[in-house]
Amino acid sequence: MLATATTRADNAYYTVNMQADIVTVAARILYAQDIPYVSMDDVLDGLGGTIRISEKTIDAACSGATAVLKLNDVAVAVPGRTFSLIHPARVHEGGLYLSQADIIEFFARAYNMQIAPATPTTTPPELTPVVPDAPALDEDPGLLLETLTLPAVATDITPEVEEAAAAEEKAIAPPPGIADEETSIADDSSTERAPYSDVVGSIVLDAGHGGKDAGIVGDNITEKEFALDIVMNLRRILKETTKLTIHCTREADKDLSPSVRTKTANAVKGDLLLSIHAAYAATHHTGGITIFTDQSPNPPQETLDSEMRRQLAARRTRGEQAATTAYHIAQTLAEEGALGPVTVRTAPLILQRLAEMPCILIELCYLSNPETVMAAGDETYREQTAQTLARAIATALNQPME
Numbered sequence: 048m049l050a051t052a053t054t055r056a057d058n059a060y061y062t063v064n065m066q067a068d069i070v071t072v073a074a075r076i077l078y079a080q081d082i083p084y085v086s087m088d089d090v091l092d093g094l095g096g097t098i099r100i101s102e103k104t105i106d107a108a109c110s111g112a113t114a115v116l117k118l119n120d121v122a123v124a125v126p127g128r129t130f131s132l133i134h135p136a137r138v139h140e141g142g143l144y145l146s147q148a149d150i151i152e153f154f155a156r157a158y159n160m161q162i163a164p165a166t167p168t169t170t171p172p173e174l175t176p177v178v179p180d181a182p183a184l185d186e187d188p189g190l191l192l193e194t195l196t197l198p199a200v201a202t203d204i205t206p207e208v209e210e211a212a213a214a215e216e217k218a219i220a221p222p223p224g225i226a227d228e229e230t231s232i233a234d235d236s237s238t239e240r241a242p243y244s245d246v247v248g249s250i251v252l253d254a255g256h257g258g259k260d261a262g263i264v265g266d267n268i269t270e271k272e273f274a275l276d277i278v279m280n281l282r283r284i285l286k287e288t289t290k291l292t293i294h295c296t297r298e299a300d301k302d303l304s305p306s307v308r309t310k311t312a313n314a315v316k317g318d319l320l321l322s323i324h325a326a327y328a329a330t331h332h333t334g335g336i337t338i339f340t341d342q343s344p345n346p347p348q349e350t351l352d353s354e355m356r357r358q359l360a361a362r363r364t365r366g367e368q369a370a371t372t373a374y375h376i377a378q379t380l381a382e383e384g385a386l387g388p389v390t391v392r393t394a395p396l397i398l399q400r401l402a403e404m405p406c407i408l409i410e411l412c413y414l415s416n417p418e419t420v421m422a423a424g425d426e427t428y429r430e431q432t433a434q435t436l437a438r439a440i441a442t443a444l445n446q447p448m449e
Contacts, residue, residue: 057075057076058073058074058075058076059073059074059075059076059083059085059147059150059164060072060073060074060164060165061074061090061150061162061163061164061165062162062163062165062392062394063093063094063154063160063161063162063163070093070094070326070327071093071165071326071327071328071337072089072090072093072094072328072329073089073093073328073329073330074086074087074089074090074093074329075089076147077139077144079134079137082134082146082147082148083146083147084134084137084139084144084145084146084147085144085145085146085147085150086142086143086144087107087142087143087144087145088142088143089329090150091107091108091109092329093327093328093329094109094110095109096108096109096110097109098142098143100138100141100143103117104116104117105117105118105136105138105143107143107157109157109158109160110158110159110160112125112126112157112158112159113125113126114153114157114158116136116143117136118136118137118138119135119136119137120135120136121133121134121135121136123136123153123156123157125156125157130156132145132146132149132153133146133148133149134146134148134149150162151163151164161395163394242288242441243288243289243441243442243445244288244289244290245290245445246289246290246291246441246444246445247289247290247291248291248292248318248319248444249291249292249293249294249315249316249317249318250285250291250292250293250294250317250318250319250320250321250440250444251294251295251296251311251312251315251317251319251320251321251404252278252281252282252293252294252295252296252321252323253278253295253296253297253308253312253320253321253322253323253398254271254274254275254277254278254295254296254297254323255270255271255274255322255323255324255325256269256270256271256274256324257271257275257297257300257301257302257303258271258300258301258302258303259302260302262274262324262325263325263326263327263414263415264414265325265414265420265423265424266417266420266421266424267420267421267423267424268414268420268423268424270324270325270414271300272300273325273411273412273414273423273429274323274324274325275297275298275299275300276426276429277323277411277429277432277433277436278295278323279295279298280429280430280433280434281293281323281433281436281437281440282295284433284434284437285437285440285441288437288441289441289444291441291444294311294312294315294317296308296311296312305397305398305401306401308322308398309398309401309402309403312402312403312404313402313403313404316403316404317404318404318405319369319372319404319405319406319407319444320398320402320404320405320406320407321406321407321409321440322398322406322407322408322409323409323411324408324409324410324411325410325411325412325413325414325423326410326412326413326414326415327413327414327415328413328415328416329415331415331416331417332416333413333415333416334387334388334412334413334416334418334419335386335387335388335389335390335413336377336380336386336387336388336389336390336409336410336411336412337389337390337391337392337409337410338373338376338377338389338390338391338392338407338408338409338410339391339392339393339394339396339407339408339409339410340366340369340370340373340391340392340393340396340399340406340407340408341362341365341366341369341393341394341395341396341399341400341406342366342393342394342395342396361403362399362400365399365402365403365404365405365406366399366405368405369399369405369406369407370393371446372405372407372443372444372446373391373407373443374391374443375439375442375443375446376407376409376439376440376442376443377389377391377439379438379439379442379443380435380436380439383435383438383439385431385435386411386412386432386435394408396408409436411432411436412432
């Protein structure tokens, strides 16, 4: 018998690594004899999976694989083998529930998928970013970083200060009769130099998904279309405003595996791989930007061979560099506030394991949000989004690496 949670948390949250994307899902929690059970219908619905319940068996399908369970039984059958749950599978009001203790192992064995507990993202007040006080290097993938406190604006201006400011403004004001166009000419001369002409290096822009892999499908745009349009705009804007060399993993609607994407990036020896995506959340009001950097591996053990230790150490270094850059990108985006709250998290990124450079994955919007998906289908919105992101990238790359 399952009972609805009342005094305890009503939902469990998970991040799931699906190809090059990180998806966050929320699922209801019910209890059986004080054991928390998670709604598999909620989890699989967020991942594009299905559940079919018959009189004798339960088929739970996801990512091209099907696991067969039995009601009130711990046995699970997958093609070629079986395994056991800690607690029996249960059905409540026509939905499948697995114990919270079984979820991670079940997804690993049934679907070969990485799933990790996550802390729910609470949307902060407008212009209040969720970014770290310092780059987070070894963070739990579900742990949100601290809120950045922006400098307060002084409001205690005395009459004496106002009078002094007015006198100074009058002293520097242009005398009557000087044409406005003279000021415009002076302003124009100051903009002949590209805004971020000091920013140099080589970056690789990766438009997520593509071809048969549409990613998240919104009412009027797919994730693959959104990501490609943002990347094409980003490339143009960054070429106009910086001295960066820009490479793209794809410039058209075509299938690309993570290994092909990273081989492209490695071949051009980029300094940074930036993968652009959209996000999905089970709660449709979720919005804003989520920035992912690699979940840092454990320090290399002495028992490993020298090559493995070298690879793990290199990955940790790349993750630290990516975290620093992600922090500066998040800070600029949060200060502008145009794209909503900004969250920085860590997760085990496939691209980071294969790429020979720091990698950052940015989910620029939630296509599960009805308001956001309507905006994402608008060309002007995508152009403005690319402009905002380009400024954040250029600002971040102009910062000294610590």
